[in-house]
Amino acid sequence: MSKYTDDSHEMMHAALDINLPNYASAIVATKEIVESILSLRPA
Numbered sequence: 001m002s003k004y005t006d007d008s009h010e011m012m013h014a015a016l017d018i019n020l021p022n023y024a025s026a027i028v029a030t031k032e033i034v035e036s037i038l039s040l041r042p043a
Helices: 003-024 030-038
Strands: none
Touching: none
16 A cells, blocks of 8 residues: 555544544434334324
């Protein structure tokens, strides 16, 4: 690998370390989504 590839790989991991907690808060289980959609249906 070249020096630039190494730097790019390290930068990608650094970006994930910084940004992943922000995305993780938006992750929900399929069951939660289905329950939420079903709760919108009229009784």
